[in-house]
């Protein structure tokens with residue numbers, strides 16, 4: 010087992026990573042002293058796969074559980090779903106100390122987290138992420154949110170979990186497309202903060218794709234460590250935390266313009282390609298980084314070229330990004346593999362030119 014501590018004073022917590030660790034949830038929550046009446050929030054797909062072992066583990070340590078369901082899909086990460094959950098929590102007698110256990114991918118984690126942040130002004134949250142993306146990214150750092158109107162994650166809060174329990178064995182049932190989405194975020198961490206992780210990915214990508222337990226534990230722990238350090242230094246996203254959005258400004262715009270037909274990880278991969286190409290055009294990095302990144306993304310099953318979308322629409326969609334300040338779009342550019350910087354000084358004409366080149 011690997012344990013990463015997220016150090017945030019009174020809100021500090023452990024991220025526990027291991028194959029089969031879901032069956033130790035009861036013990037871990039007992040040690041945290043959480044109320045023994047717990048509510049599991051999940052979707053029908055994940056419930057069918059993993060709730061039996063979770064419930065057994067909780068029952069064996071004296072926890073009583075209620076399970077609440079949200080249908081599968083990003084469209085259910087909404088205020089309407091949150092409203093239904095508030096109602097069901099009230100009906101089931103949930104109190105201010107009742108822990109909410111988010112069992113699922115980032116959609117469940119963000120929604121259950123948002124409900125945990127707001128129900129009775131905040132109840133304890135436990136993240137039980139079952140996708141690679143959720144294990145390396147969304148379950149860590151306390152950003153919880155729902156989508157509203159056309160905009161993603163625009164109604165939210167910061168609400169740190171009491172613990173994150175990442176069971177790598179749950180990734181065995183994850184579709185390949187979802188694995189690729191998660192690997193995209195791992196590559197992002199390597200480019201922003203860890204050149205050794207980048208080399209590790211180059212050497213071990215096949216092992217990772219074959220779901221080797223050790224390789225999975227290694228990349229999840231390394232990613233979690235990077236995210237933990239960034240969050241410890243900038244919990245409320247005032248500066249440094251922006252670096253986690255490497256590739257995401259263009260990525261979000263690509264997702265939006267494609268009407269979410271292009272998955273998040275795929276869109277971020279295109280965004281990362283755009284960032285290294287911009288950095289190369291500005292003379293900040295050499296061509297070798299572009300070649301290495303493109304090769305790695307391709308091997309991971311990720312897109313490196315922009316499909317059929319209108320560049321003008323992507324440029325327009327970027328104006329709605331949460332990172333736009335005083336009309337200027339903020340980009341994260343690489344200085345090297347393992348080092349990035351934040352700038353709002355990239356000429357939009359250059360961005361447009363690079364997007365055209367990526368078509």
Ligand code: NAD
Pocket residue numbers: 052054055058081082083086113114115116117119139140141142143146147148149150151152153154161162179180181182183184187190
């Ligand atoms: P997801 O939650 O939709 O899960 C992807 C699919 O996999 C779903 O169909 C789900 O039911 C299924 N699934 C989950 N676990 C499974 C398993 N073990 N086996 C088989 N199927 C399984 O998608 P995601 O990629 O995990 O998360 C995306 C969400 O995360 C987005 O809403 C995004 O905005 C959010 N996000 C949040 C943060 C944050 O910091 N809070 C960071 C990144 C992304």
Ligand code: GLY
Pocket residue numbers: 146149150152246250253254
């Ligand atoms: N996923 C970006 C962040 O947590 O800040």
